[in-house]
Amino acid sequence: MQFMASKQPENSLLGPESDSQRTLYPYVTGTSVVALKYKDGILMAADMGGSYGSTLRYKSVERMKPIGKHSLLGASGEISDFQEILHYLDELILYDNMWDDGNSLGPKEVHNYLTRVMYNRRNKFNPLWNSLVLGGVKNGQKYLGTVSMIGVNFEDNHVATGFGNHLARPILRQEWHENLSFEDGVRLLEKCMRVLLYRDRSAINKLQIAKITEEGSTISQPYSLKTYWEFSAFANPAQGAVGS
Amino acid sequence: MFRNQYDTDVTTWSPAGRLFQVEYAMEAVKQGSAAIGLRSRTHIVLGCVNKANSELSSHQKKIFKVDDHIGVAIAGLTADGRVLSRYMRNECINYSFTYESPLPVGRLVVQLADKAQVCTQRSWKRPYGVGLLVAGLDESGAHLYYNCPSGNYFEYQAFAIGSRSQAAKTYLERRFENFTDASRDDLVKDALMAIRETLQGETLESSVCTIAVVGVGEPFHILDQGSVQQMIDAFEIVGEQEGPAAEPDAAAGQDASAEPEPEQGAAAGEGVAPMDI
Numbered sequence: 048m049q050f051m052a053s054k055q056p057e058n059s060l061l062g063p064e065s066d067s068q069r070t071l072y073p074y075v076t077g078t079s080v081v082a083l084k085y086k087d088g089i090l091m092a093a094d095m096g097g098s099y100g101s102t103l104r105y106k107s108v109e110r111m112k113p114i115g116k117h118s119l120l121g122a123s124g125e126i127s128d129f130q131e132i133l134h135y136l137d138e139l140i141l142y143d144n145m146w147d148d149g150n151s152l153g154p155k156e157v158h159n160y161l162t163r164v165m166y167n168r169r170n171k172f173n174p175l176w177n178s179l180v181l182g183g184v185k186n187g188q189k190y191l192g193t194v195s196m197i198g199v200n201f202e203d204n205h206v207a208t209g210f211g212n213h214l215a216r217p218i219l220r221q222e223w224h225e226n227l228s229f230e231d232g233v234r235l236l237e238k239c240m241r242v243l244l245y246r247d248r249s250a251i252n253k254l255q256i257a258k259i260t261e262e263g264s265t266i267s268q269p270y271s272l273k274t275y276w277e278f279s280a281f282a283n284p285a286q287g288a289v290g291s
Numbered sequence: 292m293f294r295n296q297y298d299t300d301v302t303t304w305s306p307a308g309r310l311f312q313v314e315y316a317m318e319a320v321k322q323g324s325a326a327i328g329l330r331s332r333t334h335i336v337l338g339c340v341n342k343a344n345s346e347l348s349s350h351q352k353k354i355f356k357v358d359d360h361i362g363v364a365i366a367g368l369t370a371d372g373r374v375l376s377r378y379m380r381n382e383c384i385n386y387s388f389t390y391e392s393p394l395p396v397g398r399l400v401v402q403l404a405d406k407a408q409v410c411t412q413r414s415w416k417r418p419y420g421v422g423l424l425v426a427g428l429d430e431s432g433a434h435l436y437y438n439c440p441s442g443n444y445f446e447y448q449a450f451a452i453g454s455r456s457q458a459a460k461t462y463l464e465r466r467f468e469n470f471t472d473a474s475r476d477d478l479v480k481d482a483l484m485a486i487r488e489t490l491q492g493e494t495l496e497s498s499v500c501t502i503a504v505v506g507v508g509e510p511f512h513i514l515d516q517g518s519v520q521q522m523i524d525a526f527e528i529v530g531e532q533e534g535p536a537a538e539p540d541a542a543a544g545q546d547a548s549a550e551p552e553p554e555q556g557a558a559a560g561e562g563v564a565p566m567d568i
Contacts, residue, residue, distance in 0.1 A: 148395065
């Protein structure tokens with residue numbers, strides 16, 4: 048087999064396809080997505096930021112989208128790869144609808160399909176650089192799952208991506224319980240998002256909350272959280288350690 | 292049917308608008324040994340007659356498990372049936388792997404029908420010479436389909452194919468209105484009665500027939516010969532009684548199977564074979 052050595056990057060593990068391009072790093076990224084099961088279905092929250100490295104460049108990126116009748120997909124990571132995934136899912140739902148029989152793909156099926164896609168791309172060393180949250184309700188059954196860019200997937204009562212795993216999940220482990228009301232669920236999500244806003248530098252104060260129930264899905268209009276910056280440590284940051 | 296000048300190729304129409312090769316393939320189904328299927332709201336039972344060529348040989352496998360929720364009974368060229376069963380198993384397993392969910396039966400039969408249709412429109416192929424009774428459980432309930440060599444498929448409450456299937460169909464036509472709400476065991480008894488009809492007087496015993504069941508909470512499986520014989524014994528003793536809950540009659544000692552009394556007024560539509568020209 049011939050390798051065109053001059054064109055290949057040093058860390059290549061490719062075979063013969065010397066000219067193929069594969070994702071090495073993400074460019075425009077979204078930060079955490081947080082989601083939980085509540086009484087009637089799933090609640091999901093994500094901010095609308097698209098960072099370009101350390102610059103908070105895009106501030107109206109919708110990182111949650113409805114899929115078919117029964118599912119909601121939220122994504123963090125590379126925005127263009129998220130758009131690619133939406134394209135795949137669009138086709139999937141289209142063909143599912145074209146059968147025109149009583150059957151439809153539920154959230155479990157969509158989640159497993161995405162797992163296959165993500166894992167297969169990872170095996171080709173050309174991942175879709177996303178962490179996905181897939182939630183939905185079908186026939187009264189609530190479903191909430193997540194898939195990472197390397198194909199790790201699982202379901203749980205509450206999930207998060209990225210920084211959400213470190214900052215939001217501990218809160219949810221303490222305070223989540225079965226049959227949360229809608230208001231309590233939103234309150235809990237907002238608590239998580241507020242912590243992320245304070246502590247995640249790629250978070251912006253413009254978020255949406257999405258809900259999916261047996262009846263269907265809705266995504267709220269963008270809004271912002273109230274924040275408090277009058278903590279005495281912030282007001283007088285050098286108090287305990289005067290700089291030179 | 293008689294030989295004519297339009298029957299050599301599957302891609303040749305007759306002036307009357309018929310494809311004789313396809314019709315000849317349907318003949319092959321009619322010559323195969325009988326297979327029957329019937330369903331209730333929650334269960335489907337498949338049964339077939341298993342005639343071995345000689346005392347020395349085993350009989351052919353005519354019922355195949357396709358997945359936990361789907362099974363198929365065939366009549367006609369069993370080799371073609373095996374190939375199609377393998378295709379169906381493949382489709383089911385691929386769908387299960389991708390979606391972690393069982394393939395809806397309705398979609399499988401459409402894929403099967405489209406596969407059969409291809410063979411009716413290629414000059415280098417021949418139609419599959421096998422009819423398939425596909426039994427499966429869906430989100431939308433219990434289903435029984437019949438797939439033709441022509442590429443058509445139909446959904447049935449109950450159906451019979453193969454040789455002497457008309458006798459079974461007549462029995463099913465009389466009884467089908469009871470099937471929707473019948474219990475699983477009554478459904479199996481009706482299946483055995485229908486098979487007995489096709490035997491035309493021969494004794495019904497578990498060595499000549501195979502029964503398979505699939506239902507809510509019950510994955511597709513073929514009943515073992517012991518259980519089948521027990522069920523045969525249970526209703527053979529009764530003989531004349533045709534009610535759905537047939538209890539073994541202690542007083543009766545008949546071993547010859549008697550004809551059940553015909554019931555009134557079953558609708559003609561459900562059990563009639565399509566494409567019978």
